[in-house]
Amino acid sequence: MSHVDMKDIVEFSKVRGFVYQGSEIYGGLANSWDYGPYGSMLKENIKNAWIKEFVQKRPNMVLLDSAIMMNPNVWVASGHVGGFADPLMECKDCHTRHRADKLVEEALEKNSKFPVPVNWAGDKTPTEDFDSYISLGHIVCPNCGKKNWTGIQRFNLMLSTHQWVTEDSTSLVYLRPETAQGMFVNFANIARTSRKKIPFGVAQVGKSFRNEITPKNFIFRTREFEQMEMEFFCKPWTDEQFFEEWYNISYNYFTTTLWLQEQNVRFVEIPKEGLPHYSRRAWDFEYQYPFGWGEIQTLANRTDYDLKAHMSLSRADLSYFDPFTNEKYIPYVIEPAMGLSRLTLATLCDAYTLVETEEGSRIVMKFKPNIAPVKVAILPLVKKLSSQAMEIFNLLSEDFVCEYDEAGAIGKRYYRMDEIGVPFSICVDSENYDQWQLTVRDRDTGLQEVIKIIDLKEYLKKKGC
Numbered sequence: 001m002s003h004v005d006m007k008d009i010v011e012f013s014k015v016r017g018f019v020y021q022g023s024e025i026y027g028g029l030a031n032s033w034d035y036g037p038y039g040s041m042l043k044e045n046i047k048n049a050w051i052k053e054f055v056q057k058r059p060n061m062v063l064l065d066s067a068i069m070m071n072p073n074v075w076v077a078s079g080h081v082g083g084f085a086d087p088l089m090e091c092k093d094c095h096t097r098h099r100a101d102k103l104v105e106e107a108l109e110k111n112s113k114f115p116v117p118v119n120w121a122g123d124k125t126p127t128e129d130f131d132s133y134i135s136l137g138h139i140v141c142p143n144c145g146k147k148n149w150t151g152i153q154r155f156n157l158m159l160s161t162h163q164w165v166t167e168d169s170t171s172l173v174y175l176r177p178e179t180a181q182g183m184f185v186n187f188a189n190i191a192r193t194s195r196k197k198i199p200f201g202v203a204q205v206g207k208s209f210r211n212e213i214t215p216k217n218f219i220f221r222t223r224e225f226e227q228m229e230m231e232f233f234c235k236p237w238t239d240e241q242f243f244e245e246w247y248n249i250s251y252n253y254f255t256t257t258l259w260l261q262e263q264n265v266r267f268v269e270i271p272k273e274g275l276p277h278y279s280r281r282a283w284d285f286e287y288q289y290p291f292g293w294g295e296i297q298t299l300a301n302r303t304d305y306d307l308k309a310h311m312s313l314s315r316a317d318l319s320y321f322d323p324f325t326n327e328k329y330i331p332y333v334i335e336p337a338m339g340l341s342r343l344t345l346a347t348l349c350d351a352y353t354l355v356e357t358e359e360g361s362r363i364v365m366k367f368k369p370n371i372a373p374v375k376v377a378i379l380p381l382v383k384k385l386s387s388q389a390m391e392i393f394n395l396l397s398e399d400f401v402c403e404y405d406e407a408g409a410i411g412k413r414y415y416r417m418d419e420i421g422v423p424f425s426i427c428v429d430s431e432n433y434d435q436w437q438l439t440v441r442d443r444d445t446g447l448q449e450v451i452k453i454i455d456l457k458e459y460l461k462k463k464g465c
């Protein structure tokens, strides 16, 4: 069980400037969300921590930023044009639309005695002929309770737009449904220009788009979302060894870098029959959200499927010549693919803590200092110390994201900083300031330490800010 309610997280995010309803003054746009001042910093920090762990610290990793709109043939080769579709049904009575695979999944969750469809493998591979299964009468409309379904139709999940080609004609282009293909189609460019030798990897962070039929759960499943993906190219038959390595790196990223509590993270191997045809092995990393376990990363062994598919359609040579062994081969690929928006939601849920006080409970967001949106608060004890406090702000804001606040009682200001997850608050009072020192309060213990002003930066760095 998660320790937090979804409605509390949504409310907190809105009130404290983490995530707003998109286009709110126009009544919103279904399923769109805007990251506010603190939410955007949090997401940026999660992303930068990922780039640091997955790219910066490794000599054989590089970064890429490829275009959202790509040649439509990219999506033909990747299989998205032909097969990237969800099974959709409409209730003939109330005209709500539902994903057939999700309805079956929910029915199975609610009732363990419910007959399991043949070849059922969860939402990964809706291969079952749901039509016959649903029409047997097991499944009712979650909205109106009737059993009056249309047949199942498959809708392609790619969002598209039109690009002006000449004055009077346009051509269809897709908004990428994943960032991965940008790394495959640039494989030869990167191998040539980065002078990396296999094994090496390419990482990318960016927006992707999927026309989800049933987006839900706040920022967990949205039509516009951000991904952090990495393709690690290796020699065929060395792939399993690198699979293990990236499994461990991913695990450390979740529990050590982001501080997600171990009991809220689990790893599930996808059974062989549930794997896509190009995949040899895959693990889902899941987080325990308020609505249940949800995927935050898939670690997949994609073999040479994508490079081969692009070679055959584009006729470009995407093979690799190994200068050490004089062999030519098409590399295998290990792919850790994460959802940045989902991970932002996971860190919000994980950090959300209620602390009991005499006046009732209050919220403390226990972000790890490295991902906290604001690292340090500068709080003059009284307003007339504002110029001294601004000096400290100017000193520290060179290296840390700081927040300045002079309004209200100091205790209330500490609590406000706890609520947005600021790990350290510095009180500027004249007695200490005159001795070139200040008190630093720790968010999680409430304890205060007196630190020399000249040592403040070093102190905060040591604490992981």
Ligand SMILES: [Zn+2]
Pocket (backbone or CB within 6 Å): 091, 092, 093, 094, 095, 096, 141, 142, 143, 144, 145, 146
């Ligand atoms: Zn209905």
